[in-house]
Amino acid sequence: MNEQRIWIRTVKDHIFTLFVALLALLSVVPLILILYHIVGNGIAYINWSFLVSLPNPVGVEGGGISNAIVGTVILVVLACVLSVPVGIAAGIYLSENRYKRLSYWVSVAVDILQSIPSIVLGIIAYLWVVRPAGTFSAFSGGVALALMMLPIIVRATDETLKLIPESLKEAALALGVPYWRTILRVILPAGLSGILTGILLGISRIAGETAPLLFTAFGSPFMVLDPTRPMNALPLLIFNYATSPYQHWHSLAWAASLVLVAMVLIFNLTAKVISTRWKVRF
Amino acid sequence: MKQEKAFRVILGGAVGVVVVIVVAIFLTLLWGSLPSLQRFGLGFVTSTTWNPVTGEFGGFPFLVGTLLTSFLSLGLSLPFSLAIAILLGEFFREGWFAETMRSAIELLAGIPSVIYGFWGLFFLVPAIRYVELSLGVSPYGVGVLTASIILAIMIIPYSASIAIEVIALVPRDLKEAALSLGATRYEVVRTVVIPYARSGIVGGILLALGRALGETMAVTMVIGNKNALPDSIFSPANTMASVIANEFTEATDEIYLSSLIEIGLLLFLVTAIVNAIGKYIVHVTGVERKE
Amino acid sequence: MESPVLEIKSLFAYYGNTQVLKGINLDIPRNQVTAIMGPSGCGKTTMIRCINRMHELGEGARVEGEILLNRDSIYRLHPMVLRRRVGMVFQRPNPFPTMSIFDNVIAGYKLNGVRLSREEKQEIVERSLKDAALWDEVKDHLHRKGTFLSGGQQQRLCIARALAMNPEVILLDEPSSALDPKATVRIEELIVELKKTVSIVMVTHNISQAARISDYTAFLYLGELVEFGATEKMFTVPRDSRTEEYLTGKFG
Numbered sequence: 001m002n003e004q005r006i007w008i009r010t011v012k013d014h015i016f017t018l019f020v021a022l023l024a025l026l027s028v029v030p031l032i033l034i035l036y037h038i039v040g041n042g043i044a045y046i047n048w049s050f051l052v053s054l055p056n057p058v059g060v061e062g063g064g065i066s067n068a069i070v071g072t073v074i075l076v077v078l079a080c081v082l083s084v085p086v087g088i089a090a091g092i093y094l095s096e097n098r099y100k101r102l103s104y105w106v107s108v109a110v111d112i113l114q115s116i117p118s119i120v121l122g123i124i125a126y127l128w129v130v131r132p133a134g135t136f137s138a139f140s141g142g143v144a145l146a147l148m149m150l151p152i153i154v155r156a157t158d159e160t161l162k163l164i165p166e167s168l169k170e171a172a173l174a175l176g177v178p179y180w181r182t183i184l185r186v187i188l189p190a191g192l193s194g195i196l197t198g199i200l201l202g203i204s205r206i207a208g209e210t211a212p213l214l215f216t217a218f219g220s221p222f223m224v225l226d227p228t229r230p231m232n233a234l235p236l237l238i239f240n241y242a243t244s245p246y247q248h249w250h251s252l253a254w255a256a257s258l259v260l261v262a263m264v265l266i267f268n269l270t271a272k273v274i275s276t277r278w279k280v281r282f
Numbered sequence: 283m284k285q286e287k288a289f290r291v292i293l294g295g296a297v298g299v300v301v302v303i304v305v306a307i308f309l310t311l312l313w314g315s316l317p318s319l320q321r322f323g324l325g326f327v328t329s330t331t332w333n334p335v336t337g338e339f340g341g342f343p344f345l346v347g348t349l350l351t352s353f354l355s356l357g358l359s360l361p362f363s364l365a366i367a368i369l370l371g372e373f374f375r376e377g378w379f380a381e382t383m384r385s386a387i388e389l390l391a392g393i394p395s396v397i398y399g400f401w402g403l404f405f406l407v408p409a410i411r412y413v414e415l416s417l418g419v420s421p422y423g424v425g426v427l428t429a430s431i432i433l434a435i436m437i438i439p440y441s442a443s444i445a446i447e448v449i450a451l452v453p454r455d456l457k458e459a460a461l462s463l464g465a466t467r468y469e470v471v472r473t474v475v476i477p478y479a480r481s482g483i484v485g486g487i488l489l490a491l492g493r494a495l496g497e498t499m500a501v502t503m504v505i506g507n508k509n510a511l512p513d514s515i516f517s518p519a520n521t522m523a524s525v526i527a528n529e530f531t532e533a534t535d536e537i538y539l540s541s542l543i544e545i546g547l548l549l550f551l552v553t554a555i556v557n558a559i560g561k562y563i564v565h566v567t568g569v570e571r572k573e
Numbered sequence: 574m575e576s577p578v579l580e581i582k583s584l585f586a587y588y589g590n591t592q593v594l595k596g597i598n599l600d601i602p603r604n605q606v607t608a609i610m611g612p613s614g615c616g617k618t619t620m621i622r623c624i625n626r627m628h629e630l631g632e633g634a635r636v637e638g639e640i641l642l643n644r645d646s647i648y649r650l651h652p653m654v655l656r657r658r659v660g661m662v663f664q665r666p667n668p669f670p671t672m673s674i675f676d677n678v679i680a681g682y683k684l685n686g687v688r689l690s691r692e693e694k695q696e697i698v699e700r701s702l703k704d705a706a707l708w709d710e711v712k713d714h715l716h717r718k719g720t721f722l723s724g725g726q727q728q729r730l731c732i733a734r735a736l737a738m739n740p741e742v743i744l745l746d747e748p749s750s751a752l753d754p755k756a757t758v759r760i761e762e763l764i765v766e767l768k769k770t771v772s773i774v775m776v777t778h779n780i781s782q783a784a785r786i787s788d789y790t791a792f793l794y795l796g797e798l799v800e801f802g803a804t805e806k807m808f809t810v811p812r813d814s815r816t817e818e819y820l821t822g823k824f825g
Contacts, residue, residue, distance in 0.1 A: 009466050009468075009469070010466060012466070012468055013466035013467055013468040013469070016467075016468035016471070017373070017467065017468070019365070020365045020368050020369055020373070021365075021369065022365075023361055023362050023364075023365030023366075024362070024365045024366045024369040024370075024383065026362065027362040027363075027365070027366055027387075027390075027435075027438050027442075028383070028386045028390075030390075030435045031386055031389060031390050031393075033401075033405070034393065034397070034398070034401045037401060037404075037405065038397070038401075085296075086296050086299055086300070087296075089292055089293050089295075089296030089297075090293075090296040090297045090299070090300050092293055092296075093293040093294065093296060093297045094297070096293075099632070102297065103297075105301060106297045106300055106301055109300055109301045109303075109304040109305075110300060111557070111558070111561060112304050112554050112557075112558075113300070113303070113304050113307075114557075115492055115496075115553050115554050115556075115557035115558075116307065116496075116550055116553065116554070117495070117496025117497070117498065117523055117549055117550075117553055118496070118498065119496070119498045119523050119526050119527055119546070119549075120307075120311070120496070120526075120546045120549055120550050121307075122530075123311070123314070123526065123530070123542075123543060123546045124307050124310055124311070126530075127310050127314055127543075128310065147303070147307075150300065150303070154300065165667075167663055167665060167667040168667055168669065168670075170627065170663065170667070171663065171667045171668075171669065171731070171734075172669075172680070172684060173627060173630070173656065174625060174627060174656055174660070174661035174663075174735075175656060175657070175660075175680060175681040175684065175685075175734070175735070175738065176652075176653045176654065176655070176656030176657035176681065176685065176738070177653070177680075177681070177684040177685055178283060178285070178286055178653055178685075179286060179289070180285055180286055180288075180289035180290075181684050181685070181686075182684070183289070185684050186669060186671075186684065189671045190669075190670060190671055192671075204392060207394075208392075208393075208394025208395070208396070208397070209394070209395075210394070210395065210396040210498075210499045211395070211498040211499055211523070211527055214527055214530065214531070215530050215531050218531075235394055235396045235499075238396050238397065238400060239396050239399075239400075239499065239503075242396075242399070242400040242403060242404075242503070243403075243503060250404075253400060254400075257397050257400060260394060260397065261393060261394075261397065264392050264393070264394065265389075265392070268388065268389075268392055280670045280671060281670065281720065283651075283653075
């Protein structure tokens, strides 16, 4: 009896291992497919002209994505300017005042903010900026993206600074350095790699977001540098072209997708490199 | 010292800003929904009419659409997330294979939603259309099923990453005790690892659910955008997020816009609650285990 | 006898409701090494952290009493000013990891925004590192970060950093407890040299270390000052029975 039972159990074990490996590998298949299609369909259209010319009017062949690239850059910069200083300051507060009541509620607020779907943040930016201003604008898009990025920065700063040993702060204080200088010139530099990583990951996240821009930055066929006007962005362009009926716009959308994915990849990789190479050891 | 005080004020101000922002978001949504709340009251949640022409709005189709796609995608993704979690948390914790898999999972999570939608539109939709034809169902191609599949692919990394952590935390001596009694690896996983990590996995599932509920772009592009209750998983439909994405810029009158904002408010509440429960579970299991 | 460099009068220290120091009266002699000893939890670290007002930084920490530094009340001085006159070296070496050795030594000036000319900086760094017996080992590596140094070297770097401020007193909190015996010997030799220019207060739980290098010893037990006197005398003929029990290892 025992022999047979053991044999059955062993077989079950092997099947299980195989099953697990298979499922896990299968999950990666869509990734491979997506990358394959993006590169396959898009690479032909990537050339210098594509990157620096404006989109052509409907029906005209060719055209580029220059305004979308510039728009994405401007939006990301806007979002960073709005969210990074506040985020880092809030993160410093949380890591320095761990046991205060206020910190608990701030933490709750940050968690809630992080869970809000990006489309809802688009509604908020619409009601806060677009409505009163009477026009779509890159600035409102920046606000929506900043709202997305804020919790990411706060958490990254808080977690990074929490890891810095107390003795570092004490060493500076014991030299007679005032508290604020200690934080700014000793603690923050020590946590720089972690904070920078958080910023890069945040950027990589918001650069690909479309929903919050649908009714804030809205998109535009022109090259726009003025943040008070509607502006195009890569994800918006991809969305518009992909859902359009025009064949050649579909091709451009693949190429634009390739550019976007490459951008996201670069940010992620840079974040990884920074977090391992620049990490300060204690 | 003056600078000292100024510094502390700035820090306190920053966290104040964060709290104020979150409260303001909630209040804004509430205020924006007021016209619709006053007009339709609680019936909004159960009404299936969505008629911009007559000004009659009800959110039930979208609620159903959201819940249907989210839970379906959760169910579809679960075996895969668990498999990845067991593979990376138990079988291959280190080494080049584990590193490659981890990077692949991170990449999956990093691909923008609109690109998933794009790909889904051009490759998944025709495939589903083919399946529907073979089944004798109306070959829309788009619909609840398609959206759920895309969603499932997108949320795999989220539930997987938390599950990996939790499974890796299962104490070695527990597993070795089981092995020393003659259990096979499969039995150890089934009888020791999964039960121990169970709450953490549930927490991860809830967090993935929270993500799925709010997902907009990929869903919008493949769900068919029909403002009615779906008859089957092959029917086109709409979710709360996708109806907002589609119609917000077209909402010309106040009641129309307000109804969409109210849907946004519902979405906010549902995702906040699901995420809070998920985070709580993950936190509690993490803390418990450390003791 | 010269005037004491520190006069501690009726010092009480609290953490919330717990009384950690119970009325300490102690005069620290000038240009001598004074060891503060006692079993764990007797309040010795708390006492020296009161001297540079670091104790107050803790949650619920409170102090009563008076401490005079060269006749100045430390509670009338701004804490930052005080901490430039009193240096501190911690149990585990903690050089600033993002700064070079050079910058670590003058960190006290740099972080306070004090402008020094290049010659001044060079002079301070060289003098401090020589006084800390570290100059020869690092003079060719001044612009590298200090993380490649051994534990003992890092600790001497921290001593140099404290010395660079020209303090009147240096507080050492078990300075060699995290170091190997060889590094410990070098630190001890250094301390004996340093007392010529600066007064030293050293917390230690190592009785033989105190016997080796301290001139005076204060014995604390459960927050009270049990005995204080010249080390040689106290270790051979202790006046209090508790001192004797501690020295003979009955508790610790």
